[in-house]
Amino acid sequence: MWASQRAASNFTEIKNLLVSAQYTVRVAAVTSRGIGNWSDSKSITTIKGKVIPPPDIHIDSYSENSLSFTLSMDNDIKVNGYVVNLFWAFDSHKQEKRTLNFQGSMLSHKVGNLTAHTAYEISAWAKTDLGDSPLAFEHVTTKGVRPPAPSLKAKAINQTAVECTWTGPRNVVYGIFYATSFLDLYRNPKSLTTSLHNKTVIVSRDEQYLFLVRVVVPYEGPSSDYVVVKMIPDSRLPPRHLHAVHITKTSAVLKWESPYDSPDQDLLYAIAVKDLIRKSDRSYKVKSCNSTVEYTLNKLEPGGKYHIIVQLGNMSKDSNIKITTVSLSAPDALKIITENDHVLLFWKSLALKEKYFNESRGYEIHMFDSAMNITAYLGNTTDNFFKISNLKLGHNYTFTVQARCLFGSQICGEPAVLLYDDLGS
Template sequence: MTRGVRPPAPSLKAKAINQTAVECTWTGPRNVVYGIFYATSFLDLYRNPKSLTTSLHNKTVIVSKDEQYLFLVRVVVPYQGPLSDYVVVKMIPDSRLPPRHLHVVHTGKTSVVIKWESPYDSPDQDLLYAIAVKDLIRKTDRSYKVKSRNSTVEYTLNKLEPGGKYHIIVQLGNMSKDASIKITTVSLSAPDALKIITENDHASSVLEKPGFKGKAF
């Protein structure tokens, strides 16, 4: 036994950020070297783990695809510190990655151009995307399908309403994680003039809007 105060155990958080990378962050003493230990089973974690060292409080660990890993961290220099609680991390399968960088390129009165990148660089086959458009005012839904092998995909959504509010969701296939954005289309300006014509038993209103003659509103 040694004298002194037992060092606190690190508090570890770990999550998969893509198919092969795990981002580990933890809290604990400074000016020490930490060891990150990981394996696919409890037996390997305590008997023969893979490990990395760092003097920081975060580290990205590269692992194999489609596996489940157990992670823990402890101080290894200048002393053997207590172990953190273990964290279970299940790697993200290829088919569950969400589209990247979904954003709006152009917003009009009745249409919106959206753009996104494929879940991984340079796809080697056509990818089928599902696009859901939820009208937040009328509470209606529409869906579209887009097939593309490009790393960047651009798509135009038509037949929207001026001044409408929409929630747009894009995902790869039926089982992938999704990317989403909320948009508001451009509102129509007010009519230039309004006339009220009164008759004996009714009143008529006439709206004047140059540039929109022949269009129904």
């Protein structure tokens, strides 16, 4: 049977025990929120006039990642073995413990896998024929510099997969620990190990998880801050594998897969098109129950840049891509005519082959001088010819003509190129 008594401090005296009887003692904290966890149980045999002393702990040596100690007892006490607890804490919220059990009356042991510049408390008691001895304590701070805690990022990428990435020391083994509650995270977490700085973890769907990562080999390092990840339900998944099948000057054929396989009803997709140059937005909607969906965007601008976002109509997570439409083609039949003090460039109107080109936009002309290794902007025109003066003898020139660039040269046509090297020949 169990009996209990309360103590206002961290020690108490138990009286009126029977002689030559074995008792088991354990302790728990009592707070306004209830009773805490029970300590390890200790067995005590009451023998009149016989007191079991605590063992002696002698620290033989210690380094950055290990320590050696020796345990011993008075010769007149028969010792069957020892229990040693190693305590440490990287923050004020959680104390960590490693328990070691040994047989024999005198013991020397080396503990490895420790962390540099970390304070450790060693507590030990002896197991004897008369019961367990009182605790003995020693304190050691390992040498070196404590390694930093990893910095963890984690996000759900579908219903059952979490992508974890982190920064931290290299050439070590990391442990990824996860659970659905704080209690399980610190007492009984699920775990994986890797020597990389990223890992995809498979979990159960429709749950919320807590993740943390720490070095586990060659030392047990400080853990990262925990990260909360809520798994994505089917109705909030993004469309999969969004890509552009075909892109022209003014259109783009988009293709994607449904968020999950074989939808049993029509899914409403919202498509947002953001013009990255003109800074304008437009949106479309499409319904489909197919596993693969195809949609054509029209009325785009040649040479334009667009950010396309596709998501379910309930504003789920999105898939997005950026595309650049095909630029206006180069003018045809670029030719040069030499006059006494100038040259004339001629070309065919782009409007003859580009229905999206308006002559009012005009053309711009550039020149590259290979002798001087310089490129110059010569000007623009709405005509189909351009006069160039002040060319130098013995210089080779490359002329380009293209549809005039818009929005600070963000939208340009393809250039027609002409090499001119007759001067001085």
